[in-house]
Amino acid sequence: MTQVSGGGAAGQELPPAAVDEDVLLRERRAWTPLKIAIWATIALLGGLGWVMIALVRGETVNAIWFVFAAVATYLIAYRFYSTYIEDKLLRPDDRRATPAEYAENGQDFVPTDRRVLYGHHFAAIAGAGPLVGPVLAAQMGYLPGTIWIIVGVVLAGAVQDYLVLFFSTRRGGRSLGQMAREELGRVGGTAALVATLSIMIILIAVLTLVVVNALGESPWGVFSVALTIPIALFMGVYLRFLRPGKVSEVSWIGFALLIGAIVAGGWVAETEWGQALFTLERTTIAWGIIVYGFVAAVLPVWLLLAPRDYLSTFMKIGTIVLLAVAIIVVRPEIDAPAFSEFAGRDDGPIVAGSLFPFLFVTIACGALSGFHALISSGTTPKLVEKERQTRFIGYGGMLMESFVAIMALVAALSIDRGLYFAMNVPASLTEGTVEGAALFVNSLGLTGVDVTPDQLATTAALVGEESIVSRTGGAPTLAVGLANIMQQFIGGPGMMSFWYHFAIMFEALFILTAVDAGTRVARFMLQDAIGTVVPKFRDTSWRVGAWICTALMVGGWGAILVMGVTDPLGGINTLFPLFGIANQLLAAIALAVCLAIAARRGHVRYLWIIAVPLAFAAVVTITASMYKIFSPKPAIGYWAQHVAFRDAIAAGETSFGNAGTPEAMAAVVRNTFVQGTLSILFVTLAIIVIVTAVLAAWTSIRMGGRPGFEADEIPSKIYAPSGMIATPAEKELESEWAGKVGTTVRAGH
Amino acid sequence: MADLVDRLRSLNRFWRGVIGADKYDRYLDHHRRAGHTHPPMTEREYWRARTEHQERNPQGRCC
Numbered sequence: 182m183t184q185v186s187g188g189g190a191a192g193q194e195l196p197p198a199a200v201d202e203d204v205l206l207r208e209r210r211a212w213t214p215l216k217i218a219i220w221a222t223i224a225l226l227g228g229l230g231w232v233m234i235a236l237v238r239g240e241t242v243n244a245i246w247f248v249f250a251a252v253a254t255y256l257i258a259y260r261f262y263s264t265y266i267e268d269k270l271l272r273p274d275d276r277r278a279t280p281a282e283y284a285e286n287g288q289d290f291v292p293t294d295r296r297v298l299y300g301h302h303f304a305a306i307a308g309a310g311p312l313v314g315p316v317l318a319a320q321m322g323y324l325p326g327t328i329w330i331i332v333g334v335v336l337a338g339a340v341q342d343y344l345v346l347f348f349s350t351r352r353g354g355r356s357l358g359q360m361a362r363e364e365l366g367r368v369g370g371t372a373a374l375v376a377t378l379s380i381m382i383i384l385i386a387v388l389t390l391v392v393v394n395a396l397g398e399s400p401w402g403v404f405s406v407a408l409t410i411p412i413a414l415f416m417g418v419y420l421r422f423l424r425p426g427k428v429s430e431v432s433w434i435g436f437a438l439l440i441g442a443i444v445a446g447g448w449v450a451e452t453e454w455g456q457a458l459f460t461l462e463r464t465t466i467a468w469g470i471i472v473y474g475f476v477a478a479v480l481p482v483w484l485l486l487a488p489r490d491y492l493s494t495f496m497k498i499g500t501i502v503l504l505a506v507a508i509i510v511v512r513p514e515i516d517a518p519a520f521s522e523f524a525g526r527d528d529g530p531i532v533a534g535s536l537f538p539f540l541f542v543t544i545a546c547g548a549l550s551g552f553h554a555l556i557s558s559g560t561t562p563k564l565v566e567k568e569r570q571t572r573f574i575g576y577g578g579m580l581m582e583s584f585v586a587i588m589a590l591v592a593a594l595s596i597d598r599g600l601y602f603a604m605n606v607p608a609s610l611t612e613g614t615v616e617g618a619a620l621f622v623n624s625l626g627l628t629g630v631d632v633t634p635d636q637l638a639t640t641a642a643l644v645g646e647e648s649i650v651s652r653t654g655g656a657p658t659l660a661v662g663l664a665n666i667m668q669q670f671i672g673g674p675g676m677m678s679f680w681y682h683f684a685i686m687f688e689a690l691f692i693l694t695a696v697d698a699g700t701r702v703a704r705f706m707l708q709d710a711i712g713t714v715v716p717k718f719r720d721t722s723w724r725v726g727a728w729i730c731t732a733l734m735v736g737g738w739g740a741i742l743v744m745g746v747t748d749p750l751g752g753i754n755t756l757f758p759l760f761g762i763a764n765q766l767l768a769a770i771a772l773a774v775c776l777a778i779a780a781r782r783g784h785v786r787y788l789w790i791i792a793v794p795l796a797f798a799a800v801v802t803i804t805a806s807m808y809k810i811f812s813p814k815p816a817i818g819y820w821a822q823h824v825a826f827r828d829a830i831a832a833g834e835t836s837f838g839n840a841g842t843p844e845a846m847a848a849v850v851r852n853t854f855v856q857g858t859l860s861i862l863f864v865t866l867a868i869i870v871i872v873t874a875v876l877a878a879w880t881s882i883r884m885g886g887r888p889g890f891e892a893d894e895i896p897s898k899i900y901a902p903s904g905m906i907a908t909p910a911e912k913e914l915e916s917e918w919a920g921k922v923g924t925t926v927r928a929g930h
Numbered sequence: 931m932a933d934l935v936d937r938l939r940s941l942n943r944f945w946r947g948v949i950g951a952d953k954y955d956r957y958l959d960h961h962r963r964a965g966h967t968h969p970p971m972t973e974r975e976y977w978r979a980r981t982e983h984q985e986r987n988p989q990g991r992c993c
Contacts, residue, residue: 426976429945
């Protein structure tokens with residue numbers, strides 16, 4: 182419970198708003214035998230986990246070792262590395278009021294209990310991203326992905342989230358774009374804005390492509406996901422007119438309806454009319470989502486966006502807890518190799534390219550996700566009660582997302598390897614048939630892989646789908662893995678099809694929520710940007726402007742979506758690298774801005790904490806972009822592919838590579854042009870931002886620090902502990918506050 | 931037993947906080963502490979104001 186000075190406490194002498202720093206440090210450094218024993222156990226279990234997954238080469242490896250390795254590493258990193266960053270680089274001061282305290286308005290500036298905010302923040306940053314990337318990267322074996330997810334989050338992803346959250350909190354909750362403009366000047370700031378906007382477009386496009394691929398030719402999936410729209414509308418009306426504010430109640434109702442929709446989907450998909458009505462082409466679904474995206478972004482938020490968000494948050498936390506419990510209870514065996522045949526090559530059929538750098542862009546969310554910088558600045562900082570809590574929420578929140586990525590990896594790897602490839606190889610290689618898929622997958626020459634057409638057909642029947650061949654995008658594969666784990670936990674094989682569609686449903690729900698919210702945020706950014714030239718656009722309540730900008734944003738991601746859906750080469754495999762590169766470039770931009778801010782504060786000695794992940798993200802994304810732009814191999818380089826198809830057309834050929842018709846060839850020429858151009862745009866903008874940030878940092882270092890843009894210091898008059906569990910000194914101060922000013926009806930405990 | 935009820939109660943409070951169900955209670959608390967003399971908004975009014983606020987201040991959801 183948070184203690185605040187109530188209205189009646191005016192003039193009363195308040196207890197200190199912070200635990201004395203020396204006392205805190207002494208507590209942290211006091212090593213009692215019990216503490217030593219606990220941390221030694223954690224270290225041993227983690228070490229054991231790493232040995233089992235990295236060194237021991239048995240037939241299979243149990244999923245529980247992944248959990249041990251991951252959780253122990255997170256705990257150690259959180260306890261030792263994040264406190265190091267806190268002590269040396271950030272130096273939060275709980276005597277300063279946070280924006281939530283000094284600008285409290287009962288709306289977006291609201292001091293929120295740290296544990297509640299942790300859940301909030303997690304629900305805002307985590308979505309389908311960490312569920313999809315690891316599945317695609319599993320092509321290279323389990324170990325490269327596992328190491329990157331865990332080490333990446335500790336040294337890069339969580340660091341980025343923590344720094345951005347702290348700096349934004351110090352600046353009244355400024356957004357990343359505003360901070361970039363302050364720190365980098367006009368050129369860098371504008372580049373950061375354009376980069377952010379175009380990156381959002383590609384992120385939304387690829388996410389929707391994942392949904393389309395999961396729903397294509399799946400009447401069950403289409404029916405139940407489509408029902409989420411009337412369910413959300415009903416919830417919206419319920420909250421607005423019937424029972425205002427009964428969020429918890431309506432979420433349970435929505436959840437029950439959602440389960441009903443999944444069950445009903447199974448019946449509908451069995452009927453003839455259901456199949457006729459809901460078996461949709463991918464292009465049709467894509468257009469449906471584009472229309473939906475536009476309508477959702479212009480409808481009032483209470484009707485669709487807000488209720489969908491409640492439902493999505495509810496499902497997110499619920500399913501992730503359920504999944505963690507299921508993995509620990511079921512403990513599936515994983516028979517994929519640590520390093521697959523594709524780890525050392527660059528011709529993987531799912532994501533082409535060598536391990537470096539493509540593993541690091543295929544898995545973005547879960548290890549390092551630039552998009553989080555948009556949540557960690559702007560939204561969450563306006564809710565943080567005390568500066569010291571940013572470590573728990575920023576660093577700790579990202580560790581949880583990383584754990585979600587590990588669970589997705591485990592679930593995807595727990596299915597048969599042959600099945601994995603049959604599901605994820607594009608239809609241009611499998612011909613979309615079980616025979617074609619079996620033939621192709623077995624021809625890859627992978628050890629231990631011998632998949633039969635019968636096996637593929639049986640699995641499809643088990644999960645209640647017509648076919649599971651070439652269901653690319655990661656979501657269906659994850660759904661099969663999850664269904665397999667969940668049916669061992671609850672329900673048995675008969676429940677397999679329910680769990681499969683449950684997984685598809687929540688992935689689609691997360692993605693559509695991100696699409697709704699993302700389109701709206703992007704529209705506001707665009708209006709703001711156009712507003713610098715045409716001031717009228719600044720007025721966000723101006724209908725015409727809102728519609729124009731929404732149409733522009735939806736048109737942007739819609740065009741890329743349609744391009745991906747109709748891509749003769751497969752879509753996901755050509756676009757996903759662009760998604761990862763874009764997300765990591767945004768991370769590089771966020772880290773670069775943090776570097777400039779920290780340098781301004783004059784902490785030169787500890788700048789490596791930012792410089793190391795920044796350099797890594799920059800090298801990975803710039804190298805990956807260079808491959809995508811300059812590689813002479815058509816499977817990797819967009820322009821090489823472009824030229825090859827253009828030459829083939831010029832030579833009068835009517836089919837080439839995977840494109841069987843002149844139209845398909847023309848489509849490849851067009852698509853690779855767009856993809857290649859986007860690659861060039863992203864990398865150019867990112868280089869501009871990074872260079873201007875490094876120059877700004879250098880100027881600050883030479884001057885020994887410069888006056889910053891932090892908000893003025895306002896003394897805090899509230900107190901709350903900083904971490905999940907309060908330390909003895911924190912508890913003591915907390916009860917002192919409780920004695921003086923009493924407790925309030927704040928959220929929390 | 932009382933301990934268990936307590937725990938469940940705090941879990942429920944936590945859950946309500948995370949999904950945002952306790953926003954009106956917190957607004958009332960804020961209103962009381964701010965020492966305003968005008969009466970607070972009713973629950974219905976509050977939620978209308980809240981969605982109007984969301985309309986103008988969109989918040990991102992990540993992938």
